[in-house]
Amino acid sequence: MKKINYILSLAVLSAMMIACSDDQVDVEKTLLTLEQEPVKTEFDKYLDRHYKIPYNIDFDYRFEDADKTDREKDFQLIPVKPVKALEVAKIIEYICLDSYKKIAPKGFLKKYFPKKLRIIGSGPYDARGNEILALATEGLEITLYHINKFGLKEVIKDVNGKKMTVLEGDKGETAKLYSRVIIHEFSHIMHHKVDYPRRFRTISGKDYLGGGWSESSEEEAYKKGFLSPYARKEYNEDFVEVLSFYVISSDEEWSKIIEKAGKEGASKINNKLEIVKNYMLDVWNVDLDQLKSEIQNRLKNLSTLDLTKMD
Numbered sequence: 171m172k173k174i175n176y177i178l179s180l181a182v183l184s185a186m187m188i189a190c191s192d193d194q195v196d197v198e199k200t201l202l203t204l205e206q207e208p209v210k211t212e213f214d215k216y217l218d219r220h221y222k223i224p225y226n227i228d229f230d231y232r233f234e235d236a237d238k239t240d241r242e243k244d245f246q247l248i249p250v251k252p253v254k255a256l257e258v259a260k261i262i263e264y265i266c267l268d269s270y271k272k273i274a275p276k277g278f279l280k281k282y283f284p285k286k287l288r289i290i291g292s293g294p295y296d297a298r299g300n301e302i303l304a305l306a307t308e309g310l311e312i313t314l315y316h317i318n319k320f321g322l323k324e325v326i327k328d329v330n331g332k333k334m335t336v337l338e339g340d341k342g343e344t345a346k347l348y349s350r351v352i353i354h355e356f357s358h359i360m361h362h363k364v365d366y367p368r369r370f371r372t373i374s375g376k377d378y379l380g381g382g383w384s385e386s387s388e389e390e391a392y393k394k395g396f397l398s399p400y401a402r403k404e405y406n407e408d409f410v411e412v413l414s415f416y417v418i419s420s421d422e423e424w425s426k427i428i429e430k431a432g433k434e435g436a437s438k439i440n441n442k443l444e445i446v447k448n449y450m451l452d453v454w455n456v457d458l459d460q461l462k463s464e465i466q467n468r469l470k471n472l473s474t475l476d477l478t479k480m481d
Contacts, residue, residue, distance in 0.1 A: 213256060216480040220263050221287070225279050228286045231255040239313075241305065242294055250291040250317045257341075257477045258289055258317055258348065264475055265349040266356075269464040274456050284359060286311040291318035298384050303348070306355040314351065320344055342472055349465070350418040357410040366449045371405040373438050378404050392431040395438025412442045413450070417462040420469075 210218075213231075221227040233249040250258075270279055284306070293315025294302050305313045321341035377394045379386060379402045386399040396402050401411035416424065428436045450456045 212480055213252065216256075217259065220259070225267065225283060226285060227283060229259060230286060230288045231259075233288070233290045239305075245292075245294045247293065247315075248291040248318070250289050253478075254291070254317050254320045255289060256480065258314070258320055260475060260477050261345045261472070262287075262349065262352055265345065265465060265468050265472070266352045269461060269468060270456075272464055273461045274454070278454070278456075282360065282363070283356060284310055284312050288313040289317045290315050292316060298381075300384055304351045304355055306358050312352065312355045314348060320348070342469075345472060346418055346469060349469075350414045353417060354410045354414040357413045358406065360454065361406065361409060361449075364453050366409055367445055370409060370442060370445045373441055374402075374405075374408065378402055378408070380404065389430065392427060392439075393435040395431065395435045395442070397427065397439065408442070409446065412439070412446050413458070416443060416446070417458065417465050418469075420466060 217229045221229045231250050233247065235247075238247065267279060267283075270283075288311060290313065296302055301316065303315055305315075321344050374395050377396070381403070383399050383401075383403040386394075386402050388399060391397070391399045391402055394402070396408060397411045397415040401408040415427075419427070428439065431439055447458045450458050450461075
């Protein structure tokens with residue numbers, strides 16, 4: 171997972187129609203025509219039922235150039251394919267929203283989850299060429315990028331002696347990735363509302379790398395007490411990486427990370443996790459172990475979810 175930036179973009183649109191004629195003016199008529207609301211598709215109605223009504227979340231899949239944020243203006247972005255939009259909407263609801271709904275206090279998501287969730291078919295890159303998967307805007311909005319590759323992974327293969335990039339299907343792993351991204355971004359929003367204990371920042375104080383995080387290997391990150399190279403950017407990223415990796419990783423995956431971290435790295439990771447668990451329980455009344463269990467059960471049953479049906 172890549173950079174997290176906080177950007178707010180507001181688009182103001184107005185339309186005025188002025189008509190001139192030799193005929194006598196009819197004072198009963200208005201010269202101002204208001205644009206009508208677009209006709210809702212079956213997918214729009216589905217989003218109303220599953221996002222707008224229960225959580226007050228605007229699920230925005232109709233990307234246009236006029237909607238670009240400042241960070242996006244340097245890139246040629248394209249809208250998401252309809253079939254991918256439905257898949258992502260169903261998986262985010264099933265794995266993320268439904269899990270929090272079951273474990274968190276009543277009304278938690280409606281009150282604290284961002285009011286807008288954007289998905290875009292392609293996406294931007296940072297100055298080092300790293301693919302940006304998501305951006306968050308301090309409690310207002312989460313944007314997910316590269317959705318047209320959802321369920322696919324790029325693989326380099328030798329084809330007739332030439333190295334070529336091909337796409338292979340892997341919907342389960344991609345679902346885990348984007349679910350972790352959502353949880354990562356949502357966790358940023360939560361700690362911006364109520365900060366976590368400052369002692370978390372001291373555990374790996376000398377090992378944060380700022381913009382140089384991409385030079386760190388995964389193995390080195392583990393041994394330094396981080397869940398990913400990106401966690402080495404700074405302590406806020408470290409905090410949300412601990413939370414998101416913990417709940418999205420199976421017990422087996424988590425054990426392998428702890429094993430690779432070695433004694434010193436594992437000790438730091440476990441100390442960070444204890445702080446994260448206590449913070450979530452004390453501040454938000456969310457038991458992280460229960461949340462992890464719920465998410466893992468849903469990941470195991472993901473294959474039973476019909477991603478084509480707008481029920």
